[in-house]
Amino acid sequence: MKYALLIHEPEEVFGVRQDPEKAPVYWGAYVAFGQALTEAGVMTGGAALQPAETATTLRKVDGKNAIQDGPFADTKEQLAGFYLIEVADLDAAMEWAARCPAPEYGGSVEVRPLLVM
Amino acid sequence: MVESLIERSAREAYGRLVALLTARTRDVEAAEDALQEAFLAALEQWPTEGVPRQPEAWLMAVARRRWLDRTRKESRMDRQSDFEAHFDSMETETSRGDVLPDDRLELMMLCAHPALDASLHAPLILQAVLGMRADQVASVFLTSPAGMAQRLVRAKRKIKLAGLRFELPGPEQLETRLGALLDAVYAAYGAAWDDWTGADGQRRLAIEAEMLCAAMVERLPEHPEVLGLWALVKYHEARYAARRAADGAFVPLDEQDVSRWDAGRIEEAEALVRRAAEAVKHSGRLGRYALEAAIQSAHVTNRLNGSRDSAEIYRLYEALVRVAPSRGAWVAHAAAAAEAVGAETGLRLLESVGDGGERPYQPYYALRAELLYRLGRRHEAELDYDRAIALSTDEAVRGYLRGRKGRVF
Numbered sequence: 444m445k446y447a448l449l450i451h452e453p454e455e456v457f458g459v460r461q462d463p464e465k466a467p468v469y470w471g472a473y474v475a476f477g478q479a480l481t482e483a484g485v486m487t488g489g490a491a492l493q494p495a496e497t498a499t500t501l502r503k504v505d506g507k508n509a510i511q512d513g514p515f516a517d518t519k520e521q522l523a524g525f526y527l528i529e530v531a532d533l534d535a536a537m538e539w540a541a542r543c544p545a546p547e548y549g550g551s552v553e554v555r556p557l558l559v560m
Numbered sequence: 561m562v563e564s565l566i567e568r569s570a571r572e573a574y575g576r577l578v579a580l581l582t583a584r585t586r587d588v589e590a591a592e593d594a595l596q597e598a599f600l601a602a603l604e605q606w607p608t609e610g611v612p613r614q615p616e617a618w619l620m621a622v623a624r625r626r627w628l629d630r631t632r633k634e635s636r637m638d639r640q641s642d643f644e645a646h647f648d649s650m651e652t653e654t655s656r657g658d659v660l661p662d663d664r665l666e667l668m669m670l671c672a673h674p675a676l677d678a679s680l681h682a683p684l685i686l687q688a689v690l691g692m693r694a695d696q697v698a699s700v701f702l703t704s705p706a707g708m709a710q711r712l713v714r715a716k717r718k719i720k721l722a723g724l725r726f727e728l729p730g731p732e733q734l735e736t737r738l739g740a741l742l743d744a745v746y747a748a749y750g751a752a753w754d755d756w757t758g759a760d761g762q763r764r765l766a767i768e769a770e771m772l773c774a775a776m777v778e779r780l781p782e783h784p785e786v787l788g789l790w791a792l793v794k795y796h797e798a799r800y801a802a803r804r805a806a807d808g809a810f811v812p813l814d815e816q817d818v819s820r821w822d823a824g825r826i827e828e829a830e831a832l833v834r835r836a837a838e839a840v841k842h843s844g845r846l847g848r849y850a851l852e853a854a855i856q857s858a859h860v861t862n863r864l865n866g867s868r869d870s871a872e873i874y875r876l877y878e879a880l881v882r883v884a885p886s887r888g889a890w891v892a893h894a895a896a897a898a899e900a901v902g903a904e905t906g907l908r909l910l911e912s913v914g915d916g917g918e919r920p921y922q923p924y925y926a927l928r929a930e931l932l933y934r935l936g937r938r939h940e941a942e943l944d945y946d947r948a949i950a951l952s953t954d955e956a957v958r959g960y961l962r963g964r965k966g967r968v969f
Binding site for chain 2 (some may be wrong): 537556
């Protein structure tokens with residue numbers, strides 16, 4: 444089955460990415476995680492995202508297109524990236540999620556099955 | 561006649577067939593629906609065409625066909641081969657012989673999956689393996705039927721769409737999930753126990769709870785908690801008839817006529833308690849059910865030998881409140897202390913437990929009334945009897961308490 448691992452991180456962790464001292468460790472952990480997924484042959488896609496303040500959100504308000512500067516919801520945790528994986532079942536996906544670095548940085552990993560058309 | 565045979569097949573086979581179908585489909589809801597249709601077909605066909613030689617295999621074959629029909633309709637044709645593969649593997653399984661494999665433990669473990677809300681584990685188990693309706697499940701767990709129905713449907717949808725694994729988990733997970741299984745089976749038995757009149761057909765739950773215990777012991781033969789639960793259920797069931805007098809009056813354990821106990825069941829329970837004790841020694845795991853079974857064993861031994869070894873019972877309750885502290889366990893612990901040490905100690909321990917505050921706890925007042933009476937504090941005892949009577953849902957228990965209160969004067 445196909446799953447998305449959606450990485451949510453608190454605002455301050457986005458700062459870690461730029462921090463000359465902490466960034467190498469942070470990225471190192473993600474690179475290692477990505478490599479493990481690739482070597483196991485389960486990764487089918489994914490991306491890291493720029494911080495939420497770079498987001499632009501579109502919706503319709505009173506029938507007109509409205510553009511908002513920022514993410515769709517202003518919450519403590521923001522979407523930081525995602526992995527697409529293909530594994531046997533949720534249990535296997537959860538085992539991969541447990542190896543993801545996000546929780547180490549106060550973030551979370553949401554495991555969602557993909558809708559297969 | 562045929563109807564009762566169908567009902568018996570349903571009782572004995574329901575959980576096993578849901579488990580077998582779910583093992584292939586990973587879809588509890590579809591398995592339940594397909595099986596429901598198979599039972600309807602049986603009700604139509606068996607009375608005229610006769611009961612098939614292997615009723616379970618027949619039900620399985622029909623359920624499998626219904627499931628395939630539905631899946632074909634719902635899905636694109638290019639996945640046809642997958643379904644045929646499922647079909648073939650199920651065919652091989654069911655044609656192997658009279659005895660279908662028993663995957664109920666896997667099914668129950670699936671219902672107790674950590675990806676599902678913990679409060680739904682036991683309700684899902686009861687629905688999936690016993691075929692209880694959502695409103696029956698809700699009444700066992702004292703929640704609203706509509707809310708329960710909706711939450712069960714959502715959970716089953718998640719099982720299917722999120723692809724939860726249908727397999728026994730590793731040792732650590734198995735231990736964690738097993739707790740939900742045992743609690744579910746005990747809750748089902750509890751519902752049967754409370755229903756004295758049998759009006760809701762809850763009595764059949766007692767039989768089914770025993771069957772599930774047997775099925776679990778078959779798969780986990782040396783697990784102290786599984787053995788303990790089975791023994792516990794057997795002790796209760798053995799004394800079921802004796803807990804009421806001919807006129808329906810409530811009879812407490814120490815006044816029951818032991819000749820009305822089911823001696824065979826008591827013996828089986830005793831053997832299970834010994835096995836559980838061995839298993840505790842080997843595994844070093846001491847849990848709620850092994851302890852509660854040991855407590856029942858001590859009570860039964862006292863009654864049968866005319867002895868009053870209250871120290872042993874108190875010691876077991878000391879262990880129980882350490883291992884599985886609950887309000888019920890603490891109140892029973894205070895009662896045991898009153899017997900072993902004295903009413904004053906019992907009362908002191910009881911009052912430190914508290915009466916439950918917003919949801920006053922009937923056993924608290926019933927016990928406190930007894931202890932106050934013994935200590936000669938008659939007026940306070942009388943007040944507590946009245947509170948205990950007001951909190952009792954069972955008329956027979958109210959009658960018993962009125963009688964106890966009557967002694968005060």
